Amino acid sequence: MRCIVCDSRTTDADICAECSPNGHDPLGLDGIHVRAIDVEKADNEVTRHLCCAAQSDEWFVQKLMDLIIRQPRRGVANSPGVDIVAVLRHACAARRRRALRDTVLTAVGFPAILIVLGSVVLATSTLSLAPLRVILPALGISAVVSSVTTFLFKLSYNHAITGPLSRRNFAAANAPEPRKRLLRARISEIHEQSRGNITIYRGFRPFRGYGRVIGGWSFAIDITKPREFSGKCSGFEVHEIRDYVRRQVEALEWLGLRVEERIFVSGRDASDGETFIGRDGRPRAIVEGPEVRKLLLKPNNRARPYTVIRLLGWDGELALTIFLRFVIVKRNLFIEASHSILTPLRDSFRKHDQIKRVEGLWGYVGLAIRSIRLVSRPLSGFAHLGERRGDRRALTESTGRFTGSDFDYGVFFSAREWASDERYQRYFQKLDSEMYTKVVEQRIFDALVQFLDKHDIDTGELVQRQTTILNNGVMVTGNGSINAENVAGGAGAQAGHGGQKGGGQQGGA
Numbered sequence: 001m002r003c004i005v006c007d008s009r010t011t012d013a014d015i016c017a018e019c020s021p022n023g024h025d026p027l028g029l030d031g032i033h034v035r036a037i038d039v040e041k042a043d044n045e046v047t048r049h050l051c052c053a054a055q056s057d058e059w060f061v062q063k064l065m066d067l068i069i070r071q072p073r074r075g076v077a078n079s080p081g082v083d084i085v086a087v088l089r090h091a092c093a094a095r096r097r098r099a100l101r102d103t104v105l106t107a108v109g110f111p112a113i114l115i116v117l118g119s120v121v122l123a124t125s126t127l128s129l130a131p132l133r134v135i136l137p138a139l140g141i142s143a144v145v146s147s148v149t150t151f152l153f154k155l156s157y158n159h160a161i162t163g164p165l166s167r168r169n170f171a172a173a174n175a176p177e178p179r180k181r182l183l184r185a186r187i188s189e190i191h192e193q194s195r196g197n198i199t200i201y202r203g204f205r206p207f208r209g210y211g212r213v214i215g216g217w218s219f220a221i222d223i224t225k226p227r228e229f230s231g232k233c234s235g236f237e238v239h240e241i242r243d244y245v246r247r248q249v250e251a252l253e254w255l256g257l258r259v260e261e262r263i264f265v266s267g268r269d270a271s272d273g274e275t276f277i278g279r280d281g282r283p284r285a286i287v288e289g290p291e292v293r294k295l296l297l298k299p300n301n302r303a304r305p306y307t308v309i310r311l312l313g314w315d316g317e318l319a320l321t322i323f324l325r326f327v328i329v330k331r332n333l334f335i336e337a338s339h340s341i342l343t344p345l346r347d348s349f350r351k352h353d354q355i356k357r358v359e360g361l362w363g364y365v366g367l368a369i370r371s372i373r374l375v376s377r378p379l380s381g382f383a384h385l386g387e388r389r390g391d392r393r394a395l396t397e398s399t400g401r402f403t404g405s406d407f408d409y410g411v412f413f414s415a416r417e418w419a420s421d422e423r424y425q426r427y428f429q430k431l432d433s434e435m436y437t438k439v440v441e442q443r444i445f446d447a448l449v450q451f452l453d454k455h456d457i458d459t460g461e462l463v464q465r466q467t468t469i470l471n472n473g474v475m476v477t478g479n480g481s482i483n484a485e486n487v488a489g490g491a492g493a494q495a496g497h498g499g500q501k502g503g504g505q506q507g508g509a
Helices: 039-056 057-068 086-127 128-161 179-195 238-250 289-297 362-371 379-395 415-419 427-454 460-471
Strands: 200-203 212-222 257-266 304-314 319-327 332-342
Touching: 039 057, 039 086, 039 128, 039 415, 057 086, 057 179, 057 200, 057 415, 086 128, 086 179, 086 379, 128 257, 179 379, 212 238, 238 257, 238 289, 238 304, 238 319, 238 427, 257 289, 304 332, 304 415, 332 427, 362 379, 427 460
Parallel strands: 200 257
Antiparallel strands: 212 332, 257 304, 304 319, 319 332
């Protein structure tokens, strides 16, 4: 739990002891009970839904295996509020459980079909009914084994969804480890990459995993122009203003807000040197501080460091991210911001909460009746042999450095983006995304003004930009984005058309 006053951790109270000594209500709530928000639980909710889908949806599991686990030479998408490692572990556990089921069903179903067909052919060729006598025992054995196997599979799935994956019991850290050594090693590698500070993207979109870009702004400020009556302004390095803005944003202490530094580079440019790709030809997880400082002082057109501000709402299902970039170009400070949104999960990813736990005699009887099979999935076991070969081939390939200059190391797939709905599911979610943006942007501009004032730099133009951006609703949540430099207001003001179409999936309430 979190204290609703200072955001510090509490045991089971709404207000911690320091903020509420002797039961005093510092907020003046007059006895109104306000429940503190458990931030970790909110972060886990989307992960839990994806883990449930990994346990039940074979197609989803196949995409996770083919596009993430079997891609050791590509980056991993980092999405706010999602523990992709837990999702992958549950996907591996579900695939193994299905493999055991299908192997047993094939072991009894396939021979039963051969016996039936062989008996019919033999009876036809000999014009005798004697060969048909083996059909009934063969089908009987197949029916018993298939029904029992299906029953145990359904029961195992039910207890997994209503037990460790239930809203009350879920913990991402408790996801089961894969049995195969190769899968454990690969998921451990994904775990390191997901906690790193590099995003290697594929295609045109750099912010892979964070949803659609829905707006943004950019402008340049002359940092050699002193304030009036100040005489001369003092210089600074770009990392100083970057760190100052970060600290001021973090000082908001808003539940669900996280700030990190991340580098974005195209998968086609990542192989330039060994900064992003290791000697084994696989993406690295972390770029160390000196390399980040180098990219800040000498901007690289291909790899760009951003301050990433993440805000979660609606139990983690609404994730807004602001990407800030600072560059000093000659006598100007260039500031760029882009906004991305992850909308809530599709309704199909919530159906698991409607599953009731199988309990009591009649619950087991009902499940047993639904599990009756004569012959089930007689060929499915053979497909898992191909799965084993696919894992081995993808994860045991040569570790020598990939020499192809046109190879794209970019991330293939983001589970969070794929599972997102095409639009907001509540009108208030749309309003909240705008509220999050306005509050954080206000703090960003206040920090910029404070920092430049301390260095005796004229901030008049910056204040005008701030007014334009915050008051004219430059944050667009529909089907486009607006460059703040093309917005004008007031009598006689003119502005050129600078809008361009962006992602349209998140528009609308």
